[in-house]
Amino acid sequence: GSSFAVEIARKIGLPAEIIQSAEDIVGKEYMNLDNYLLDITRDKRYWENKRTAIRQKEKKLEQMLAQYAEDADQLRSKRREIIEEARTEAKKILDSSNAIIERTIADIKEANAEREKTLEARRKLKEERIELEREGNRYKDSNLLLAKVPKKKKGKHNVQADRETSPAKREVTVGANVRLDGGSTVGTVLEVSGKNALVIFGNLKTTVKTDRLTVTDAKPKTETKSSISMQTIDSGYERQLQFKQEIDVRGMRADEAIQTVTYFIDDAIRFSVARVRILHGTGTGALRQAIRELLSTTSGISSYHDEDVRFGGAGITVVNLK
Structure with missing residues (x-):
């Protein structure tokens, strides 16, 4: 080199x-x-x-x-995990959907049961109306029969005898309790106009000649359900038809929510509802605590508890009524 x-x-x-x-x-x-x-x-x-x-x-x-x-x-492993999570989530969604469907079916059945109760109540109301109309017709027939009875001619001797044997009739005045001649039902005089008087017998008002009325110390019978005005009954049933078994008080102040829940529970007890739901949310828990304190002191409630976690959990209180 x-x-x-x-x-x-x-x-x-x-x-x-x-x-x-x-x-x-x-x-x-x-x-x-x-x-x-x-x-x-x-x-x-x-x-x-x-x-x-x-x-x-x-x-x-x-x-x-x-x-x-x-x-x-790693990607293949992650893909398997994602697919497995997706399947699990899909199963949860499916289970939740099935639960919601079952709950909806149950609500529909409950609504149908409430509808049957309403129809039964309306049937009874109709029967009561028919009975009242019959009673009114009986009063009218009684008045007609009395009007057709011929008056006996009385001589001087007979008149004097009647005065000696019969007590003098008391004057018919407003507010007096009276009986219709030939009848046993006690009514109250509402208005007197000349020789005519407006009298209420039970739930029936009628105009009668004062000379056909006898003042009595007996009292009219205590007013029953059948004597309630038809307008009041219709209003009550209409309110029952519109009653919903769920109330939402989220966002309300505690005092406002307590008043709303009180009215709601009163209506539910009056309408014989078996179960209701109160939506109050979770939040700080103050509203839920206040509502439950109210429920614990309200008669007519058999129990209350949190809703199923699938339908709201601690954010909803389910109340079972007696």
């Missing part, structure tokens, strides 16, 4: 004339061979560097491939 003496001498700064003299001494062929060897050495170094770089890149590629393979495994 060559020591590259001429090349080294040129790099370390020897005078050019000395280098030229040396090249002349060794000859042109030697210099060419030296140059060739230098070129070969440079090429060798270049390709060695290339090979080193390629090996580094190959190593990096292997590392990247290993990382990609690991990432792919």
Whole structure:
């Protein structure tokens, strides 16, 4: 090999004339061979560097491939987890939907039961109306029969005898309790106009001649359900038809919610509702606590508890009525 003496001498700064003299001494062929060897050495170094770089890149590629393979495994595992979670969530949604459907069916059945109760109540109301109309007709028939009875002519002797045997009739005045001649029902005089008087017998008002009325100390019978005005009865049944078994007091102040729940529970007891729901939310729990304190002191309530977690949990109180 060559020591590259001429090349080294040129790099370390020897005078050019000395280098030229040396090249002349060794000859042109030697210099060419030296140059060739230098070129070969440079090429060798270049390709060695290339090979080193390629090996580094190959190593990096292997590392990247290993990382990609690991990432792919993680992605596949994550995909399986996501699919499993999706299936679980879908099952929960399906179960919840089934529960909601069952709850809706139960509510529909309860609503149908309430509807049957309402129809029964209306049937009884109709029967009571018919009975009242019959009673009114009986009063009218009684008045007609009395009006057709001929009056007996009384002589002086008979009149004197009647005065001696019969007590004098008391005057018919407003507010007096009276009986219709030939009847046993006690009524109250509402108005007197000349020889006529407006009298109420039970739930029936009628105009009668005062001479056909006898003042009595007996009292009218206590008013019953059948004597309640038809308008009041209709209003009560209409309110029962519109009654909903759920109330929402979320966002109300405690005192306002307590008053609303009180009216709601009173109506539920009056309408014989078996179960109601109160939506109060969770929040700080103050509203829920206040409502439950009210329920614990209200008669007519058999129990109360949180709603099923699928339908609201602690945010809703279910109340069972006696």
